[in-house]
Amino acid sequence: ATVMFQQGMAPMVDPIRADIMIDEVKTELMLLEQKRKPLEVTFNRLLNRDDNLPVTISGMLPEPVTGAAARRDSLIANNPVLAVFDKQIQAAIAEEKVAGYLRKPMIGAGLQYMPLVKRGNDLDLPPNTGRDMVMPMFSVTVPIWKKKYNAAAEERRLMQVMYADLKKDMQNELTSMYELTFYELEKTAQMTELLNLQMQKTQQAVDLVLAAYSNAGQDFEEVLRLQQQLFRYQMEKVSAKTEYQLTLVKLDYLTGKMN
Structure with missing residues (x-):
């Protein structure tokens, strides 16, 4: 537009219009670039990665999900x-x-073991005192409730x-x-x-x-x-x-x- 204006082939307002549009596009691109950094940090945090790790995105869309x-x-x-x-x-x-x-009756069987120790001053104790005792056990539990x-x-x-x-x-x-x-x-x-x-x-x-x-x-x-x-x-x-x-x-x- 500036060249055409200098050659006298375009109105004076054309370069100004071009500058307005260029400034608008530059501002939008700058804002998008500023927005990119916090989005990259958020994305990296979601993946537990370093905040400064670059995020690269392919220019092509993934293959469509066929037959899904x-x-x-x-x-x-x-x-x-x-x-x-x-x-x-x-x-x-x-x-x-x-x-x-x-809710069913339970039957239990087992052995009870009890260690016994002979004391030296007990002279009237019956024979075999001091030997461990093993007693068979049997139980039956009937549920009331x-x-x-x-x-x-x-x-x-x-x-x-x-x-x-x-x-x-x-x-x-x-x-x-x-x-x-x-x-x-x-x-x-x-x-x-x-x-x-x-x-x-x-x-x-x-x-x-x-x-x-x-x-x-x-x-x-x-x-x-x-x-x-x-x-x-x-x-x-x-x-x-x-x-x-x-x-x-x-x-x-x-x-x-x-x-």
Whole structure:
């Protein structure tokens, strides 16, 4: 614009418009660069790494998760939250068995051992005094509060049903979250492809308008508008790539890949 103005082929206001747009873009880039450092520190802390360790991001999106929707149930089965319910059900089953054993008679048999020491001043003690004593023991325990143990066993059975219902509810919730997350993942990938196409076509339009402006010194506002639009597309692509990575992490959590 400055060259065209010096040659008398462009209005005086064109260089000022260009400077305004350049200053705006520079400011936005500077703010984004300043925001990068705290985000890198937060990311490194999550991974227990050094705060100053650089974070590198590939310019390409990961390969799409093909066929994940068809494997949804098997993938969600690995979720750690569901594993907690399985452990609770197993614990309730074990407690039910214990309650069943407690309500039955118990028979015990064993030996009681007692060491005896002969004292020198006890002259009237019978023979063999001072030898250790071994006594056989036998016991029978009959539970009195049988209803108490029956109630405990029934309580554990009901807890198994409760945990199974809670697990089913969580499976339904995880399935809904999985479907929505998988949709968001595909949508973000498609939006990234669209932004790539828009950036390509906008760049072609910028080249054409710049060529026309170089020849006739007209439509400089359109040049600025298209360049600004191209910059917006680039920013949207960065946001889309970030959203894709976050959605991918959420999908990994739902499928238990982060254990």
